[in-house]
Amino acid sequence: MGFFLRVGQLLSTCVSFSLGASLGIWEEGMGNWCMFIWCLCFALNLIISVVELCWLQSRLPCSWDGFLHAYSFYFAIICIVTSLIFGTSYIQFFSPGPTQNRAITATTFSCVAALLYAIEVAWVCVRPGDMVCFVPSFPGALRRHIALENYVACVIFAFISNTDLYLHQPALVWCVAVYWICFILGAVNFLVNGCDCDNDKKLPLPVPCLLWVQTVLSVLLYATAVILWPLYQFNEKLGEGSPSGPAI
Known part of the structure; x- marks a missing residue:
């Protein structure tokens, strides 16, 4: 379950970042922020994936489940906020066509990433372990x-x-x-x-x-x-x- 969630998060943030880059939004303040969030999510997901694939989490002096819960909890909200900001800032200003379609797709995949983070929060809470979610x-x-x-x-x-x-x-x-x-x-x-x-x-x-x-x-x-x-x-x-x- 964790593997599939991680792959989905990597793909969705990568697609959002790639489509945002194709629109040239890094030249504007709002676009810079959205690109930064998607890039940060992708980079941290990649690091977490490497740690889990190499079974390095057992060597860390902290609760790995607790870290995943806190991390996913944060980025679920951050991604949905980024989706709202990006959608309201760009989609309506593009004329109908390929450019607007790319903006809509980037927003959709950003929402998918937020949903996958939220699912991971729930999954960490319900799976066997000593994780106390609240x-x-x-x-x-x-x-x-x-x-x-x-x-x-x-x-x-x-x-x-x-x-x-x-x-x-x-x-x-x-x-x-x-x-x-x-x-x-x-x-x-x-x-x-x-x-x-x-x-x-x-x-x-x-x-x-x-x-x-x-x-x-x-x-x-x-x-x-x-x-x-x-x-x-x-x-x-x-x-x-x-x-x-x-x-x-």
Whole structure:
């Protein structure tokens, strides 16, 4: 089952990436983001496939099932968000014909990849093993909140992929840095928990403590971004007349 899911994920992301490249969308901000996501999914799938084919997962100091669950959970949402962004940004602007058909096909295969990731999440949960897919506690809900936070960050990244929106103003550059810092911290925290590292004595801090530190730090950083981005992006005096940025 895992082998067929992996092959399907590789093929679907490869087709989406190839069709997107044939459309020349890498020259635009939205297209760059979609191409990056499909390429990242394909590359990570290829690495995971090599690890499983060589039976290297037993040598890793973490729960392989936990890693697959966290990884698939993330990319299922990221792929469906990418499909929506790509579909709404490109399909309607192409005239009917081969170009529009390629855009529709790329969007369809991206949705297929999202579906295959979702199936893998369910499969990892139901197959025999010690995988716990959800902890019915406040820390467990907090981890899901971090995942949701990162999904929203992916949508923000797609809309700020045009560097002309913020490079003219240091305050806006800080906001983009905040989005990336919080996204990386959340991804690391979610994957560490997904790999069942809660009881790993090698970590400098226990995972619950890391979770709280990451949450408080993200709240403080996002608070600065929520204030600075509208202030400098939509105010002509402070933002040098650039009111065309995305709303936060």
